[in-house]
Amino acid sequence: xxxxxxxxxxRGRRTxxxxxxxxxxxxxxxxxxxxxxxxxxxxxxxxxxxxxxYFPSKEVLFREVATAVVGEMFAASVVGPAxxxxxxxxxxxxxxxxxxxxxxxxxxxxxxxxxAAEEGLRELLxxxxxxxxxxxxxxxxxLQEQGLADPALDPRLxxxxxxxxxxxFARVWLDLGEPADERTAVDLLTxxxxxxxxxxxxxxSTPASTSAEDx
Amino acid sequence: xxxxxxxxxxRGRRTxxxxxxxxxxxxxxxxxxxxxxxxxxxxxxxxxxxxxxYFPSKEVLFREVATAVVGEMFAASVVGPAxxxxxxxxxxxxxxxxxxxxxxxxxxxxxxxxxAAEEGLRELLxxxxxxxxxxxxxxxxxLQEQGLADPALDPRLxxxxxxxxxxxFARVWLDLGEPADERTAVDLLTxxxxxxxxxxxxxxSTPASTSAEDx
Amino acid sequence: xxxxxxxxxxRGRRTxxxxxxxxxxxxxxxxxxxxxxxxxxxxxxxxxxxxxxYFPSKEVLFREVATAVVGEMFAASVVGPAxxxxxxxxxxxxxxxxxxxxxxxxxxxxxxxxxAAEEGLRELLxxxxxxxxxxxxxxxxxLQEQGLADPALDPRLxxxxxxxxxxxFARVWLDLGEPADERTAVDLLTxxxxxxxxxxxxxxSTPASTSAEDx
Amino acid sequence: xxxxxxxxxxRGRRTxxxxxxxxxxxxxxxxxxxxxxxxxxxxxxxxxxxxxxYFPSKEVLFREVATAVVGEMFAASVVGPAxxxxxxxxxxxxxxxxxxxxxxxxxxxxxxxxxAAEEGLRELLxxxxxxxxxxxxxxxxxLQEQGLADPALDPRLxxxxxxxxxxxFARVWLDLGEPADERTAVDLLTxxxxxxxxxxxxxxSTPASTSAEDx
DNA sequence: TATGAATGAGGGTTCATTCAT
DNA sequence: CATGAATGAACCCTCATTCAT
Numbered sequence: 001x002x003x004x005x006x007x008x009x010x011r012g013r014r015t016x017x018x019x020x021x022x023x024x025x026x027x028x029x030x031x032x033x034x035x036x037x038x039x040x041x042x043x044x045x046x047x048x049x050x051x052x053x054y055f056p057s058k059e060v061l062f063r064e065v066a067t068a069v070v071g072e073m074f075a076a077s078v079v080g081p082a083x084x085x086x087x088x089x090x091x092x093x094x095x096x097x098x099x100x101x102x103x104x105x106x107x108x109x110x111x112x113x114x115x116a117a118e119e120g121l122r123e124l125l126x127x128x129x130x131x132x133x134x135x136x137x138x139x140x141x142x143l144q145e146q147g148l149a150d151p152a153l154d155p156r157l158x159x160x161x162x163x164x165x166x167x168x169f170a171r172v173w174l175d176l177g178e179p180a181d182e183r184t185a186v187d188l189l190t191x192x193x194x195x196x197x198x199x200x201x202x203x204x205s206t207p208a209s210t211s212a213e214d215x
Numbered sequence: 216x217x218x219x220x221x222x223x224x225x226r227g228r229r230t231x232x233x234x235x236x237x238x239x240x241x242x243x244x245x246x247x248x249x250x251x252x253x254x255x256x257x258x259x260x261x262x263x264x265x266x267x268x269y270f271p272s273k274e275v276l277f278r279e280v281a282t283a284v285v286g287e288m289f290a291a292s293v294v295g296p297a298x299x300x301x302x303x304x305x306x307x308x309x310x311x312x313x314x315x316x317x318x319x320x321x322x323x324x325x326x327x328x329x330x331a332a333e334e335g336l337r338e339l340l341x342x343x344x345x346x347x348x349x350x351x352x353x354x355x356x357x358l359q360e361q362g363l364a365d366p367a368l369d370p371r372l373x374x375x376x377x378x379x380x381x382x383x384f385a386r387v388w389l390d391l392g393e394p395a396d397e398r399t400a401v402d403l404l405t406x407x408x409x410x411x412x413x414x415x416x417x418x419x420s421t422p423a424s425t426s427a428e429d430x
Numbered sequence: 431x432x433x434x435x436x437x438x439x440x441r442g443r444r445t446x447x448x449x450x451x452x453x454x455x456x457x458x459x460x461x462x463x464x465x466x467x468x469x470x471x472x473x474x475x476x477x478x479x480x481x482x483x484y485f486p487s488k489e490v491l492f493r494e495v496a497t498a499v500v501g502e503m504f505a506a507s508v509v510g511p512a513x514x515x516x517x518x519x520x521x522x523x524x525x526x527x528x529x530x531x532x533x534x535x536x537x538x539x540x541x542x543x544x545x546a547a548e549e550g551l552r553e554l555l556x557x558x559x560x561x562x563x564x565x566x567x568x569x570x571x572x573l574q575e576q577g578l579a580d581p582a583l584d585p586r587l588x589x590x591x592x593x594x595x596x597x598x599f600a601r602v603w604l605d606l607g608e609p610a611d612e613r614t615a616v617d618l619l620t621x622x623x624x625x626x627x628x629x630x631x632x633x634x635s636t637p638a639s640t641s642a643e644d645x
Numbered sequence: 646x647x648x649x650x651x652x653x654x655x656r657g658r659r660t661x662x663x664x665x666x667x668x669x670x671x672x673x674x675x676x677x678x679x680x681x682x683x684x685x686x687x688x689x690x691x692x693x694x695x696x697x698x699y700f701p702s703k704e705v706l707f708r709e710v711a712t713a714v715v716g717e718m719f720a721a722s723v724v725g726p727a728x729x730x731x732x733x734x735x736x737x738x739x740x741x742x743x744x745x746x747x748x749x750x751x752x753x754x755x756x757x758x759x760x761a762a763e764e765g766l767r768e769l770l771x772x773x774x775x776x777x778x779x780x781x782x783x784x785x786x787x788l789q790e791q792g793l794a795d796p797a798l799d800p801r802l803x804x805x806x807x808x809x810x811x812x813x814f815a816r817v818w819l820d821l822g823e824p825a826d827e828r829t830a831v832d833l834l835t836x837x838x839x840x841x842x843x844x845x846x847x848x849x850s851t852p853a854s855t856s857a858e859d860x
Numbered sequence: 861t862a863t864g865a866a867t868g869a870g871g872g873t874t875c876a877t878t879c880a881t
Numbered sequence: 882c883a884t885g886a887a888t889g890a891a892c893c894c895t896c897a898t899t900c901a902t
Contacts, residue, residue: 622806
């Protein structure tokens, strides 16, 4: 009998959480296919059969992990009010959070892409991208209305492309073994982004970011 | 016993080619893991054992398919001399070919990413990206030397980012169900790219592309 | 996941033992190569997959069976104290046990020889022979020191040869369809052995063996 | 269509012989099961299909190889007339040839044992042993009739045992890594054999063997 | 005769899932 | 709730043998 999150004893809740955590780690390290249910159980310190007390299948566990990750990515990418004054600073702050959120979860996003082909996770992935696309499009539209960005650009398509630039960089950054640190990367992404949309006036130099989002 | 491409009778060559073609289709449609050797054989119209006459394993077939695809992508992305005069036109032509090459093979590139994690295909993927990165970096460097692009930009990192924009758009384009046609997409990608690197002077309007590379 | 002998429930232990027993029988009847994992499972009354709960491969099962058999052969060949007085009686008792141990397991020893060529079982076979060789050599050396056997004989090489006589007879005995019963065989082996090493005085007639080792 | 040895062109005969030779080498090096028909063909320098022009199956090739080997072993073990005078020298000469014949072919004899279980090669193996057993038994009987050996010994059983001693030593000689050279081995085998049958008088020292059989 | 492509039965192994305790 | 034994579908790969050319 599968046990939902509610209606669980404290012990049960702990076990369930251990499985989710173990699953997330395992998926992130080895990919969906390479992870066996046994691996997850071993990592969570429970026996093989216990898994099925909480999840009807490996896929459902993945779905839950993916949903949690997507939620975190949403939460982590909200630009705080600190950077609200300067458009360039806003873009920069957004890019920093964007890059961080996607870098930290690039493997899981990749798996979502894989899995999306065959299962019902497609929506989750689309929703994830949609949030970032919409945010980018809204931001651009606002700038256009304020006369700060090229009004000829289609906001949505532009956001897809420039957002894709950041997402893709997050994905290949480490793979390519480039020596760029986060600071350099965010600076350049932001400069390219700003100039691409015709943001005026372009700042003379990279402003020191000391906004609240910085860790 | 495995038979190399040379030293084959016409019949053998046909069979081998049928397997490669079948493999390419199958991988492209269902992904590496989902494809069973039997599927490939059925599609090629040969029996199970025949597969192993030509390939020692499924992985080797995939390697061959992937290598062929990468080769095609290289070949398909060479910008002809027709666009040589105008920098903007060159970028546009390159982007068009870039977009086409990656769109046409986006599934296989994804599979290469998957497979790269576990097998020796990592190099192939890196090499593929490297070619496009280097091309972009070289182009930018030339423009910088001619005083046509912002000299402050790191050519390689910039190429990675802007190239990633195109690659990622190629991957996501159809997935997102955007209504953009190729013309629109290339125009916008090029405009963003050109402006991002500070290409001067920016063209007033999108030039009609009638270059030789257009199909 | 493979389960070690310890940390097993009673049920698990029963299944494991059933597999070992079934494997031993099957190997003994048909030889290593001719035995399929399915055969062992069918004999043990378990499903195909269960096998791999306990053994990672067919080879490992064989290794365990072989180790057990070798252990039994060691145990079964220890000459009791009953025959300690008379050197000839000691040799006779040893030969009887030797012959029995090797006759009962001649097929498995043969398989060990086969398998030894390709796997890591060589050591087991060598160890098995070594024990018998050393025992024979030690016995001979003692007799030589007591002036009861020809001191010119190399103890080790002699033990290898005479031990080989017994081992080989055990192997060929039934194959050749000779009418000899165990009593006759042991008598003759012992007589030849004793005389070969120059044991003095040679007994006039075969002593009636009523030692404890006799069954 | 299978081609018999007769009714072959010179070319065909060469091919056939090449296959037999290749098969013998391959079997001797790797054992029956480990040898693939392909291996034999590659070694013989013919194509895969050609094999079946000459042999209906791998087993038949082995049968032919085995028969040839057994024939050679017969031929190689005939004691020449040179040693006819001295019984001890005769035994020694026989043992030397025995040891050589079986050492040189020990792997193939082992394979014959393996194969004997499942196919019709049992007879060949029995016949091979029978020849050596009979020779040994006849020799012993002659010595008994001449009053030179213990008349109480059953000639046939004794020959099986002592012959087994030599055969077995031939088999394990190299396996055990003993430092014994042929000379030492033959000396000791002969001394043991002679004394075991009560050959009188036992020679004081090992006679220098310079008989015709020595190579 | 010779070639080498094609065949397909057969075997070992994995692992998600079920179930009795 | 937890355990871990049992299941069996699925898959990859080998290789002796057949057959068209």
